[in-house]
Amino acid sequence: MRADTLDEVEASSAPLIEHLAELRNRIIWSLVAFTVAMLACFPLWRPIYDFLSVPLCTALNAEGQACQLVFLSVQEGFFLALSISMVGGLVLSFPIISYQLWRFVAPGLYKNEKQAFLPFLVASPVMFILGGAFAYYVITPMAFSFFLSFQTGGILEGQAPTQGGAASMVFQGSAKAYLSLTMAFIVSFGLCFQLPVLLTLLGRVGIVTSAGLASVRKYALVGILILAAIATPGPDVTSQVILFAVVYPLYEISIWLVRRHERNVEARMRAEGILGADESIYGRDESET
Numbered sequence: 001m002r003a004d005t006l007d008e009v010e011a012s013s014a015p016l017i018e019h020l021a022e023l024r025n026r027i028i029w030s031l032v033a034f035t036v037a038m039l040a041c042f043p044l045w046r047p048i049y050d051f052l053s054v055p056l057c058t059a060l061n062a063e064g065q066a067c068q069l070v071f072l073s074v075q076e077g078f079f080l081a082l083s084i085s086m087v088g089g090l091v092l093s094f095p096i097i098s099y100q101l102w103r104f105v106a107p108g109l110y111k112n113e114k115q116a117f118l119p120f121l122v123a124s125p126v127m128f129i130l131g132g133a134f135a136y137y138v139i140t141p142m143a144f145s146f147f148l149s150f151q152t153g154g155i156l157e158g159q160a161p162t163q164g165g166a167a168s169m170v171f172q173g174s175a176k177a178y179l180s181l182t183m184a185f186i187v188s189f190g191l192c193f194q195l196p197v198l199l200t201l202l203g204r205v206g207i208v209t210s211a212g213l214a215s216v217r218k219y220a221l222v223g224i225l226i227l228a229a230i231a232t233p234g235p236d237v238t239s240q241v242i243l244f245a246v247v248y249p250l251y252e253i254s255i256w257l258v259r260r261h262e263r264n265v266e267a268r269m270r271a272e273g274i275l276g277a278d279e280s281i282y283g284r285d286e287s288e289t
Helices: 003-012 016-052 054-062 076-108 111-148 175-192 195-204 210-215 217-231 237-271
Strands: none
Touching: 016 054, 016 076, 016 175, 054 111, 054 175, 076 111, 076 175, 111 175, 111 195, 111 237, 175 237, 195 210, 195 237, 210 217, 210 237, 217 237
16 A cells, blocks of 8 residues: 555544544534524525425416415424525525535545535535426426416406306415425425436546446436425326426436536546456446447
8 A cells, every 4th residue: 555545544543532533623614604504594584485486376366366375384484484584594694504514524535535526515505406496487387377277266267256156266375384395396406407416426436437327327316206206296297297208308417517527537547557458347238328
């Protein structure tokens, strides 16, 4: 074993008590950052809620209805504001939490592992924001239009109510329930957009290979279909299809990114004389055969 490798091993080893103390400090700093960000967001809960309610209001206006939500309990308004401030605080404090995570794991990583991990620490929130924005601007308007299409009745159709007629079904939603549904859409799509980040990171540290990912495409396809059905609230087939159509290409992009990294590693090893011209340490995926 080379001397520099031995130095890295010795530098990365620390007593258990020191690790636990370091973990405690990082958790404390993360909680402080989250608390401060949550308190900063609490006075702004109403503008945030107004922003989140735009897709519903757009769908209701298209149906000729006023955009109005209700509280089903006296305390619901407070807990609604608290929930919004917590989500906003998590978003604002995420960079600090990520930095604390990096400070905790970095001393135990080798140099090549640090080079692999750090870029994806930056890419993860970017991809989450892209997924959440896709859900907010594309999916939620379609989903709410679909859900509201099940309304029936004379009032909705501009007719006067009649005695003895069928009961109408008109949306009168809970503010808390609406927020939960909207956040479920945003968080689900944000997490799904982490797929290329996660798989590429696993590929760079050698846990998965492009050949391995390509060999399980059919299982990945089924898994993504199941994920789309679970992650999309309600029986909105259109949203499920769109989620699948977005996530599966991300899986293929992950394979391409991992394969690109593997080719760079092999090219470097060939340049150093470690590998022959026709040798490979990763194998070949089905797209290259």
